[in-house]
Each structure stands twice: as C-alpha cells, then as structure tokens.
Amino acid sequence: MPQIRRLSVTARRTLVAVTPPLLAAAVVLSVFLSLRDRLPGRMATHMGTGGEADGFTGQGAFLAVALAVLLGDAVLFGGLTHWIRSNPGVQRVIAVTGGSAAVLTGWLVVAVLRANAQAADAASVTLPGLQAVLAFGATAVYAAVGWLLCGRVQESETPSGPTTGATRLSLGEDETASWSRVTGSRVLPLTGILVLAVGLVVGITTGWLPALPLLVIGAALALLTGARVTADRRGITVTPTLVSWPRLNVPLERIAEAGTRPVAPLRDFGGWGYRARPGASGIVLRSGDALSARLTTGSEFVVTVDDAATAAALLNALAAREGRAPAGE
Template sequence: MPHSRSASLDARRIAVAVAPALIAAAVVLSVFLSVQDRLPGRMAVHIGDGGRADGFSGQGSFLATALGVLVGDGVVFGGLALWIRPNPGVQRVLAAIGGAVAVLTGWLVTAVLLANTDVSDAATVTLPGTQAALAFGAAALYAAVGWAACGTAQETETVSGPSAQAPRLTLGDAETAGWTQVTGSRVLPVTGALILAAGIVVCVTTGWAPALPLLLTGTPMTVLTSARVTADRRGITVTPSLVPWPRLNVPLERITEAGHRTVNPLRDFGGWGYRARPGASGIVLRTGDAISARLTTGSEFVVTVDDAATAAALLNTLADRERRTSAGG
C-alpha cells in the first residue's frame, strides 16, 4: 500500500510539472495558426521599458522558439521530478515551479501574439504592464494549486536505512578505537568562489551594500567545503577542516544502528551541505559512499565519506557497548 501511494504521488507530481507546458504549447500553436495571416512578417517579440517593442523576429522563428521553450520546460522539470523521486519534498517544489514557469511563459507568449495581431509595423506594438502582472498572478496561483495537488511528503517515501544485519568490529571490552576521514566537495568551492567573485565585482562597481549578500553567501560555501568525520566513543562528529566551528555531533546513545549506502546529493537531498528532509538529515558534500545511522527517533543521519563501512561497523560495536554499560551489563 505505501509503495502504491508513493507511485501515485510521483505520477501526480510529474503531471503537475509537465501538463501546463503541454497545454501552453497547444494554446500558443492554436492562437498562432488562428491569427497567422493577420501577423506582420517581422514580429515584435520583446517588449522593453515603457511597454514598447525593442526586439523583433520572423514568425517561424518566434513560434519555434516559443514551442521549444515550453516543451523544454516540460521535459526538464518533468525529468527532474522523475529523477528525484527519493526526495519527495524537493520533487514537490520542482513540480510546482516547473508548472508555474510554463503558465507564465505561455501567458506572455500568447499576449505577445495577440499584441502583434492586425499591426502593420511591429515597431508600434505595445504590451500593457497589466499583462505581466496577470501572467505572474496566474503563475503564482498555479504554483499554489500545484503545491497542494502534489500532496505531502510521506515518511513511507523516505529511503530505507541500513540493513538489520549491520556488521560489527571485533573489539575487546577493555579496548577502545576511533576512525577518522576527511571528506570534501568539488561543487561547493567552485560555486562559493564564483559567488565571492561576483560579490567583489559588485562591491567595486556598485558598493558594499548590494555586494554583502553575495559575500556572506560565498564565504561559508568556500570555507566549509571539506570536513573531518570522526567515529568513536562520542558517536559521529563532523568538523570543518579549516575552522573549528560549527561542529556537529550525534552521540552513541542516539544511534540505533549504523550502515552505509550510496548518496546522491541532488537526487536524495536536493543539494549539497547540511541537508534535511522528512525522515533524514546529514552532511552531504559529494556523491558516493556515506555513513547511514538510524537514530532512536526513527530518522536517518548520513555523512558522505570514504570507507563508510568501517566507520559504521565501529559505531555499531561502540553503540552496543554503550547500551550494555547503560543497562549495567
């Protein structure tokens, strides 16, 4: 039953993302064919400041571009909604955004077509600002309706945790052990550097005030791109490699069982860094092997890092010892 419900929600979200693009493409094509003989050969295709035309194109080019954008919107957002099924929260956002973009695009393209109708000189074409307001209003309305239609993220849709037969390391009662690895991201430092560079350019050309959001965003993305992951008697500890803070710790008493699995940041968590979604959270810096700890709350905590299987086995052994000690065994 949960699987059937999940499949039904997947199909609904994909439809929310794709249907507006196909409908908008059909409407644009229908309107174009109905007014084609009343359109100028050189159409106004971009309306600039003041509501007057400042960009022009032939009829065929305009239609091909409009249909290409609409169909491309459906393909891209529908494909993303399909690919990101393990993350229902992000899937829902993508579906609502994709449908809203199609509504906005279809409305504006249709408005431009009608504005060109019965015009002898495309340079005289105007488009009232109310059309843009109506287009954004329709897109916002569809986003709200689509968001509701997508349903809520269900716990049954989350990725399952580690195997019930999780491995242990052989460790004597008097022995102690620790495991540590450094993990990093290739995406975050590049993205952070680009944002910082943009912030510096804006600061030089415009001033520090508009550059501040870029600098505040780019700096942590550049600095917090690698982390040291430690598994020992304290549980799982993740600390940035370059600075001592912020440090995240999941103590042993909160860990029911540990395992490892492959994690894809975008598909499973919707991005990189510290991520959270219904039923799961963690530090996700790259695609690949990850420690997967099932917590006493029933949720999952993951950290992408090499040799996650060894860390998980050690955590299971230490967690068992912690439970025996707490029970007085």
C-alpha cells in the same frame, strides 16, 4: 464493468509537471500563428521598469526560444519527477515547480505577442504591470492546485534504503579512539564557479549590487563544499574543511545503531549539500558509500564519506561501552 485503474502517485506528479509546459507551448504557437500577419518583423521582447520596450528580437528567434524553454521545462522537470520517485517530498516540489514555471512563462510570452500585435511599431510596445500581476497570480493558483493534485507524502513512500550494519571495534575500558576523514563534492564547486561567472557578467553589464547575491552564493559553493567527518565519543561531527563553522554534531547518546549504505544524491535526497526529507537528513556531497546512523527518534542521519564502515564500527563500540548496545545485539 471494467475497472478503471487509478494513476500512480508518480504518474500523477509527472502530469502536474509536464502538462502546463506542453499546453503552454501549444497555446503560444497557436497565438503566434493567429497574430503573425500583425506582428513586426523585429518584435519588442524585453520591457524596462516603466513597461516600455528596450530589447528586440526577430519573430522566428522569439518563437524558437519560447518553445525551446517550454519544451525543455517539460523534459527537465518531467524527467526529474520520474527519476526522484524514491524521494516523494522532493518529487512533489519539483513537479509543482516545473508546472508553475511553465504557467508563468507561457502567460508572459502570450502577453508579449499580443502587445506587439496591438502596437503600431515595435518601439512603441508597452506591457502593463497588470500583466505581470496576472501572470504571478495564475502561477500561484496553479502551484496550489498542483500541490493538492500531487497528494500527500505517505510514510510508505519514504524508504531509507538498505543499511549494512557494522561490527564493533575492540576497545578496552580505558582506551580512547577517534576516526576522521575529509569528504568533498565535485558538483558543488563547479556549480559555484558557474554562479560566480554569472555574477561577474551581471556585475560588469548591469551593476555590482544585483550581482552581489550571485557572488556570495558562488563563493560559498566554491569554497565550502569540503567537510571533515569525525566519529568519536561525542558522536558524529561534521565541519567545513576551511573554516570551523558551521559545525554539525549528532551526539552519541542519540545514535541507536550505526551502519553504512550507498547514497545517490539526486535520487535519494534531491540534490547535494545539507539535505532533509521525511525520515532522513544528512550531509550529501557525493554519490557512494555513506555513514548511516539510525537515531533514537527513529529517523536516519547520513553523511557520504570513505571508510564509513570503520566509523560505524567505532560508534557501535563506543555506544556498547556506555552500556547501550546497538539494537539487535
């Protein structure tokens, strides 16, 4: 008998991400075609807090936007799930998020189509709150099922990547030394500016209270995305460049060995900023060289910064002077 090959973990998770949006797109198109003769030319597509229509869109535009969102969901989350396969913890979250978002979107789009077909005219369309409850309920069920289908994150799935060890700096018994560099991100400030712009639009058109979270997040992303990295007898210290808080410190006594390695934020950590995944954490603000510290717990701490080799060599020298020679020496 021929053997049945089991799907790889990445293939299974990709299916969790792309199957719901593709099925939802097919269902939306089928329902639209079956109800087309009963739908008004200008459909009610936005409901107010009371469930009554307060926004309208043409049939073709509504269908095009709905299908574009669902197919875009499949492409975006399916691609990310495949690309971030080296970071399975994040991969699992992305796969479930993409599939769940499609379930929610598809359910609500079908509910809007049916509500328009059942009403005498678009102005009288209502969407009961029960539909939203059912939509979120179906989304929660799929999220739970998808999480199980993705499988657990195994230790073998979480490689830290190749690390290059650093030589020790020559330090005398009475010498002190400190290394410091500023590192930053191009992605996060741009994201912050975009979020601020959206917050301003929401504030002007809707009100400043709902815009407040967007303005706060946007300002934080725009202003707090540079960091000063210091390596000295205290270990590794990272602080924002504009303020002194929050401050992150990895004590020297917790560092077993320091080295360098290349880091790709999306592939290795699923994004930018303070990141954590099984076996590794750190400050990831850009792609490229990173200071990598193997901790006494067996985990890894990284921070992307220029001249990381000098920082690693200094940390190894300081550890050796305290009588804790790095592993392998």
